Amino acid sequence: MRKMRRKGLASMASQTVVTTPDTVDLGPAAGLSCRECGERFALGPIFACEICFGPLEVAYDFPSGDPEGLRKRIENGPENIWRYAPLLPVPADVASKPNLNPGWTKLVQADNLARELGVEPGKLHVKDDSGNPTHSFKDRVVAQAIEAARAFGFTTLSCSSTGNLAGAVGAAAARAGFRSCVFIPHDLEQGKVVMAAVYGGELVGIEGNYDDVNRFCSELIGDPAGEGWGFVNVNLRPYYGEGSKTLAYEICEQLGWRIPDQIVIPIASGSQLTKIDKGIQELIKLGLVEDRPYKIFGAQAEGCSPVSVAFKAGHDVVRPQKPDTIAKSLAIGNPADGPYVLDICRRTGGAVEDVTDEQIVDAIKLLARTEGIFTETAGGTTLGVAKKLIEAGAIDPSLTTVVINTGDGLKTLDAVAPTAGMSAVIRPNLDSFREAGLA
Amino acid sequence: MRKMRRKGLASMASQTVVTTPDTVDLGPAAGLSCRECGERFALGPIFACEICFGPLEVAYDFPSGDPEGLRKRIENGPENIWRYAPLLPVPADVASKPNLNPGWTKLVQADNLARELGVEPGKLHVKDDSGNPTHSFKDRVVAQAIEAARAFGFTTLSCSSTGNLAGAVGAAAARAGFRSCVFIPHDLEQGKVVMAAVYGGELVGIEGNYDDVNRFCSELIGDPAGEGWGFVNVNLRPYYGEGSKTLAYEICEQLGWRIPDQIVIPIASGSQLTKIDKGIQELIKLGLVEDRPYKIFGAQAEGCSPVSVAFKAGHDVVRPQKPDTIAKSLAIGNPADGPYVLDICRRTGGAVEDVTDEQIVDAIKLLARTEGIFTETAGGTTLGVAKKLIEAGAIDPSLTTVVINTGDGLKTLDAVAPTAGMSAVIRPNLDSFREAGLA
Structure with missing residues (x-):
């Protein structure tokens, strides 16, 4: 079942590698390995296994034997994701190259929110990735893709997008000195167009919907016209995805090198959730944190809840949905990493849950009202699910919980x-002020 | 002339102090002093001199004699403005109280921008305050006002605003546990209303323009209905303003405890510019940086350029203008600190300059295109002026320059x-892509 779904991708898996493997320096990254069959490949701009069509991910040769030294090295590193360079597919001198240096965002102890949700004081935290350069976690993944693009000799950065990613790619490419060419549906809201276009790269509207945009990008990758183009979420996807590991690293370090008991993570493709789990497992293996149980919870909107539906039904397979929700950045009806998400949430004793659009809006306002953090609909989804799971007893209010x-x-x-x-409109005088009941 | 202008304020200067001075702990803040006549007052929610109607500012008893120890203490402090608590009007334990913890934003070495402007590599930096919690420097000043409000026993936080400040106050009040009530013109754009209203405080539209809103707020402060209300930019203004000093502290620390040769700063009321100068002078007196010459440059929009006009004409007095510019957050036609700005820019050998709305937009796009930083119109004004001054030879391209x-x-x-x-709209196929000249 999984293999059939991926056949479309596999036809693009043998794209020409611009640089030969032995000139590629991506630090501890030793190669790519297939998540399904384990087959190994040299580092290159490929993303699907030639044998079984499974997705490829980065395999590492990590430093070993001196966790205390590694921890010190990280703590003395820059205040951004490059403090974790020894654990990422980037060259050792990455921090000296021009990039947006995302990450090391605040982990906010949310005591006001905890009070409202009945969580013990000091136990609830919000990992606030709105503090990134273009104000979403996408800056983390794009920063990784950029370093891979440099290593492979690409000169143009590209992606298909309906919003956050377009801006993140445009901004990062500008700073890093790449040409950028981003593809979007032609009828995107003007605000989102401006946010992506202001960085001066090519922003191309495609007459069609997001599926048409994706199909066109796949065609372009296989064509000579796409030579030298790095699509951050297609032929650079194995590297791109690794950026989400830094969320796990930062959360654990910010908690004093300790794994939180419970983490609530939004699900779009599901990649972020799987990479946060991967990051935690790496920290354990490297001896940077104590190996202890933790639960991972996935959050979806009811209007696009294929993984939540599968979780509740006890299925291993995710049945695609046609999305209809205000949480547009999570509206992926056929999430590529859905089955892995199910595995992880079940393995760790977590769950996948969904909330209505109304609950999403309520959660956005709850977070703003209690902690002064204004989140987008994806964050509202995540907090809404956290609230629902606390009320249902699935999340333990006496244990440490992190909401992304x-x-x-x-x-x-x-x-x-x-x-x-x-809340009121008044005339500019005290009588009017008193009449409105504001005194 | 100056005194006459301030008479309206002086009538409110004797508002009841909620807490008695000896219970007020604002760290090194020892009292308030008049910027015009030097008269001293106890710490309290007052903002104009009872003797001469001059503006009050915070006077300090700073630690002395051990610059190396102070520097270490700062460097080991939190990664936000509270690392400078020993230099701010806040209690020593401020970092443990609930607040948004703004500051410690990135100082970006802008080599791509430097290349375009003909500045030597490594010499041009952008201090990027869009990284603050509500994405403007206002979080710095509001955070100071909140601590003063706590010290004075206020329970409601308020301000008049047309944008950034409303959101900053709403967010900070929510997190810090204050009620908030913010006054705005009733016809503000919906987007700005949403950004301010989402934090759940009272947001009151006033039927009238911004001047009417301000007049109403002044009336409210003098009325029993305003008892217990802290207006961040009125009766808490002396504390509020000190937040801008942290920009100077951070810039110097991030440059390795060194004063930059040239700093370009936007002018609205002019407060930020005067406080940055004050912060640098404090660092010199405390022995934290070497005493060396530096030049301060002020930036205005042509459509609201009263200080720039006065500077160029050699006047000491600023003649009010009726603002008409897209840089709305800088559109203060009668800037309270205008004369002080003129003093500082002349004393340091800097200048005040202005740019057209078209140049503002060009500068916004220049910064986005070169460094991946998307700034608001105020930032466009500042960079536009920096560009103009570099081209005119007033800013030396071989020296270190920081643009805020x-x-x-x-x-x-x-x-x-x-x-x-x-840049183009195409059909979803390669032929259309090639026809558009994108290959």
Whole structure:
């Protein structure tokens, strides 16, 4: 079943490698390995296994034997994701290259929120990735893709996008000195177009929907016209995805090199959730954190809940849905990593849950009202699910919980606009002020 | 002349102090002193001198004699403005209280931008305050006001605002556990209303323009209905303003405890510029940086350039203007600190300059295209002026220059929308792609 679904990808898996493997320096990255059959490949701009069509991921030769030294090295590193360079597919001198240096965002101890949700004081944290350069976690993954693109000799950075990713690629490419050419549906909202176009790269509208945009990108990768082009979420995907590991590293380090008991993570393709689990497993293997139980919870919107539905039904297979939700950045009806998400949530004793659009908006306003953090719809989904799971007893309110906020509310203003307005309009005098009951 | 202008304020200067001075712990803050006549007052929610109506500012008893120890203490402090708690009007344990913890934003070495402007590599930096919690430098000043409000026993936080400040106050109050009530013109754009309302405080539209809003707030402060209300930029203004000093501290520390040769700063009321100068002078007196010459440059929009006009005409007095510019956050036609700005820019050998709205938009796009930083119109003004001064030879391209980016482009999308769109719209196939000349 899984293999059949991936056949479309496999036809592109043998794209010409621009640089030969022995000139590629991506630090501890030793090669690519197939997540299904384990087959190994040299580092290159490939993303699907030639044998079984499974997805490829980065395999590492990690430093070993001196966890204390490694921990010190990280703690003395830069205040961004490059402090973890020894654990990422990037050259050792990555911090000296021009890039946006995302990461090391705040882990906010959310005591006001904890009080409202009945969680013990000091136990609830929000990992606030709206603090990244373009205000979403996408900056983490794009930064990885850029370093791979450099290593492979690509000169143009590209992606298909409906929002956050377009801006993240445009900004990162500008700073890193790449040409960028980003493909979007031609009828995208003007605000999102501006956010992506301002960085000066090519922004190309495709007459069609997001599926048409993706299909076109796949065609371009297989064509000579796509020579020298790095598509961050296609032929650079194995590297790109590794950026999400840094969320796990930062959370554990910020908790004093300790794994939280419970983590709630949004699910779009599911990649972020699987990489956070991978990051935790690496920290354990390297001796940087104590090996202890933790539970991973996945969050979806009811209007696009294929993984949640599969989880609740006890299925291993995820049945695609046609998305209909305000959480547009999570609206992937056929999530590539869905089966892996199911494995991880079941293995760790977590769960996958979904919430309605109304609950998403309520959660956005709850977080703003209690902690002064304005999150986008994806963050509202994640917090909404956390609230639901606490109320249902699935998340233990006496244990440490981290909720991931992947992006900024300024990007999805429309979602809250109908219910966030002025509380009163008055004339400019004290009588009018008193009449309105504000005194 | 100055005194007459301030008479309106002085009538409010004797508002009841909620807490008695000896219970107020604001760390090194020893009292308030009049910037005009030097008269001293006890710490309290007052902002104008009872003797001469001059503006009050915080006076300190700073630690002395051990610069190396102080520097170490700062370097080991939290990664936010509270690392400078020994230099700010806040209690020593401020970092343990609930607040948004702004600051310690990136100082970006802008080599791509330097190349375009003909500045020596490594010499041009952008201090990027869009990385603050609500994405503008206002988080710095509001954080100070909150600590003063706590010290004075206020329970409601308030301000008049047309944008950034409303959101900053709403967010900070939510996190810190204050009620908030913010006053805005009733016809503000919906996006800005949403950004301010989402934090759940009272957001009150006033039927009138921004001047009417301000007049109403002044009335409220003098009325029993305003008892217990802290207006961050009125009766808490002396504390509020000190937040901008942290920009100077951070810039110098991030440059290795060294004063930059040249700093370009936007002018609205002019407070930020004067406080950055104050911060540098403090670092010199405390022995934290070497005493060396530096030049301060002020930036305005042509459509609201009262300080620039006065500077060029050699006047000491600033003649008010009626603002008409896209740089709305800088559109203060009668800037309170204008005369002080003139003093500082002349004393340091700097200048004040202005740019057109078109140059502002060009500068926004220049910064995005070269460094991947999307700034708001205020930042565009500042960079536009920096560019103009470099071209005119007033800023030396061989010396270290820091340009302040006060806020995020997501807040002023409208300014760039007309000129930041798709480069092409194509059908989803390779022929259409080639026809558009994108291959």
